[in-house]
Amino acid sequence: MFTGIVETVGRVAEVTPAGQAVRLVLSAPELFADVALGESIAVNGVCLTVAGISPRGVRFDVVPETVQRTDLRELRPGDRVNLERALRPGDRLGGHFVQGHVDAVGTVRSIERAGAAYLLRVQAPPAVTDYLVEKGSVAIDGVSLTVVDVDAEGFSVALIPHTLATTTLGQRQPGDRVNLEADILGKYVARQLRLRTAARPPAEEPLLRLLQEEGYTS
Template identity: 50%
Template sequence: MFTGIVEELGEVIALEPAGDSARLTVRGPLVVSDAAHGASIAVNGVCLTVTDLKGDTFTVDVMKETLDRSSLAALEPGSPVNLERPVRPADRLGGHIVQGHVDGVGRVVSREPGDRWEVVTVELPRRLARYVAEKGSITVDGVSLTVVEARDDAFTIALIPTTLELTTLGRKGPGDPVNLEVDVVAKYVERLVTAGSLT
């Protein structure tokens, strides 16, 4: 489990196709400082398993399902990525409950600068809109954020200077893809409410 509080801005070293999957190597000195083979690290909000460690880099295998449901296939050497290690049971939950299971890919529609912040509008797949609520939580490229406005086809978020500086969201422009994970609690509530219609 993650919190959506990005620990480090990493850099893609390589994305090597391997049939219908890929091997991704990322530089992230902080997140590899206590990582081991088999550890989980969230890359742009996608929970991935470390298969190799060398110096300040780690390598993960990315399966077809993950490539199909996320924006990871669009990464290339030099791309910045948001990195987060899983939360420890005794840690504070600074963001919200994030699984690292991407629900879909959205696209940045617009950015409106303020004095020291920006309001960003993100288009999302219509099937995910029902899980997004004003003042609710959403994860965008692994960053836990509060929804400012929720619409049927998009939502807005307000990015503070720290988020703009320390995550990929400060660099994303109109048309850029972003990984989206909606609030897992909303998905479970829907499942429980509709469970009677499944029998």
């Protein structure tokens, strides 16, 4: 579990295809100084497990399903990536609960200046937008952000200068692909509503039963 508060921006040291999988080696000395094998790290919002540690950096083995469902397959040596270590007991929850399980890959539609901030518009499928609400939360490349609005094509978020300076979002351009994860709480609420709707009898059934009891119909 993560919070969507990026701890540092690392660099891709190596990208090695392994069949349909990919092996990544990332460099971030200040974050990885005491990292351990088996530890979970969010890389651009994707939960990965530390598989090896060397002077070159920390190695992650990205399985085929993750390669297909995220934009990690597009990484190249030298690229910058958002990094966050898993939440520990006692840590402050500065953003929102982020699982590191990407729902879909979206596309940056536009980035516009809005006063002291910027408005980032993202094209996204229903797999993401169905769970978004105005002033709710969404993770973009692992960054916890507040939804400004949602429309038929996607959604928008506001980016403050600090976020632009301390994450990779400051380098994003229209057409770039980004990892998206909707708020898990929104998913739970939507699931419960679907279950309630499926279990509820049609609205006319109680009336029909009452009419039958009174002898008005058979």
